[in-house]
Amino acid sequence: MANLARLDPQPAEPLRLAPHNLEAEQALLGAILVNNEAFDRVSDFLRPEHFFEALHARIFEVMTKLLRAGKVATPITIKTYLPDLDLGGVTVPQYIVRLATSATTIINAAEYGRTIHDLALRRNLITIGEEMVNRAFDAPVEETPRAQIEDAERRLYGLAEAGRFEGGFQNFSSALQQAIHMAGEAYRRDGGLSGTATGLRDLDNKMGGLQRSDLIIVAGRPGMGKSSIATNIAYNIAKAWRGERQEDGTIKTVNGGIVGIFNLEMSAEQLATRILAEQSGIPSFKIRRGDITQEEFGRLHEAVAAMQSLPLHIDQTGGLSIAQLATRARRLKRQHGLDFLVVDYLQLLSGASKKGDNRVQELTEITTGLKALAKELDVPIMALSQLSRQVESRDDKRPQLSDLRESGSIEQDADVVLFIYREEYYLQNREPKPGTEEHLKWQAEMDRVHGKAEVIIGKQRHGPTGTVQLQFEANITKFSDLAKEDYLPERLE
Incomplete structure (x- = not known):
């Protein structure tokens, strides 16, 4: 009986959900619905796949297509492109109206977007880590550990590149400062x-x-x-x-x-x-x-x-x-x-x-x-x-x-x-x-x-x-x- 005691189920660890922030997603979508200019603050780096909630991802995808086609994104224009779901007694059109009516300001739209983006990166990082562990356990005979390491490094660097916010227009004074900095470095180098x-x-x-x-x-x-x-x-x-x-x-x-x-x-x-x-x-x-x-x-x-x-x-x-x-x-x-x-x-x-x-x-x-x-x-x-x-x-x-x-x-x-x-x-x-x-x-x-x-x-x-x-x-x-x-x-x- 002593040996059977080892087979007794251990207390389960509390369930860990992937990092996400539904409130930030709702706040951003609501801000865009109220004022479509909020989209311009996140369009450079945010994608539908960065949203944790599938319905939020679909709403953002529809809004993106409408806005890039030169149209407006409002609860009325986007509802026809969304699935007809029952969200616990609330329909999708009703949910969209709630997002818009609960929105307060577009000032924080960029911050909400970055929060959603960063959490998506963390989820991807968890996925890469899990796949790396599983692949190391169940690696095929012909695959060397070095090949696994190089593939993991490639995926991690790809994720790091996707996590950059640089790009788009920059102020001319900033470009001038970079030019002066380059000239200063040239002055210090051999041959100028x-x-x-x-x-x-x-x-x-x-x-x-x-x-x-x-x-x-x-x-x-x-x-x-x-x-x-x-x-x-x-x-x-x-x-x-x-x-x-x-x-x-x-x-x-x-x-x-x-x-x-x-x-x-x-x-x-x-x-x-x-x-x-x-x-x-x-x-x-x-x-x-x-x-x-x-x-x-x-x-x-x-x-x-x-x-x-x-x-x-x-x-x-x-x-x-x-x-x-x-x-x-x-x-x-x-x-x-x-x-x-x-x-x-x-x-x-x-x-x-x-x-x-x-x-x-x-x-x-x-x-x-x-x-x-x-x-x-x-x-x-x-x-x-x-x-x-x-x-x-x-x-x-x-x-x-x-x-x-x-x-x-x-x-x-x-x-x-x-x-x-x-x-x-x-x-x-x-x-x-x-x-x-x-x-x-x-x-x-x-x-x-x-x-x-x-x-x-x-x-x-x-x-x-x-x-x-x-x-x-x-x-x-x-x-x-x-x-x-x-x-x-x-x-x-």
Whole structure:
């Protein structure tokens, strides 16, 4: 009998209702019925699904449709669109009249709307939590815990985004204050730029740095140096990082930035080796083989010491979807901060939902997702992209916007499109027979273009297009400013 005692039902916990406020819902609906202008105070953020009571949701939905059609919403105009229910001896038309007659003022309409909205978010949060627990208990064999965590993070961030009240018109004086604040931050940054400096002087002069919330596409054919220039810029930004502690204990970036790199093609070790080569001046193949002198080893050691404290974070996971990438980027910003993000490269990402063979549609989802992520995180995102082979069939192989692979959406969603072009790459593959006159001409052309690269700004929403000349050291894959003839020291004859 002692064992049976364990089966005795325990006292039930009191029933917990989902958070709601019927009085606020009634007050808001009544205020709108009395004065339709009250709707304008909540229409930006409130939806029928935010109401707890189903009849209230239906009333708000009908009023929304009528008002947006330019009609009026009164107890008389909306009653024909509502179900005929018995509400405990009160009909729906009678209930609507009661809502209107008990309404007092529209002054608090916005506050009532926010209360309804916040309670709806809390109910959604409870639902996500319950589903997360149930899914963890009953997960299918093929679903990993990490996939569950990423899905939960995605849903929570989606809920957080839905909970924002920003948007709509703002006072011009507020916009002016933001402009002055931006100018003040630019004054404190290296080079006095409105955006984050790339560390490449001529490129910064053309672009004003990398602007927050921009999607920057860097495109080129294989061998042009897309990954190299993105890595160079990422390193320069991380190296220039300087932060100030705020009153609330957080660190605010004053110069440079905290950098995240999604390297879908290369391992973290390969990327680190490339950066080491760039900064030490020792070719990466020599570093990998250990074929270095004592002096070079010293330079390598100095470069490692200088780089160890850099705010540079690398994710080398291959085969990421745009949803997974967004989740990891949000996590990085939350845990360490984030000021600049690199994705190497676009075509290695997959869409959240499989589109079958329609790669163009899938790429549209990816670029739209990256642009939305740049706005959400308020950081510039630099995504690398391959170019189609049609470049190779032209005499002038400088890329154009039409060369963007699986194109359309890339050009449309990007705020900036940069093309990397190195004439030397094409020229060195067309070497004539040595000793001929053609070879002498070829050699003269090679001398002219040796170590030079072009960054073609094919599109820029807030600045000019054009071409920037850069220096490129192929053996260490490093881009740098090109020394101008005017500034070179005099040569001794």
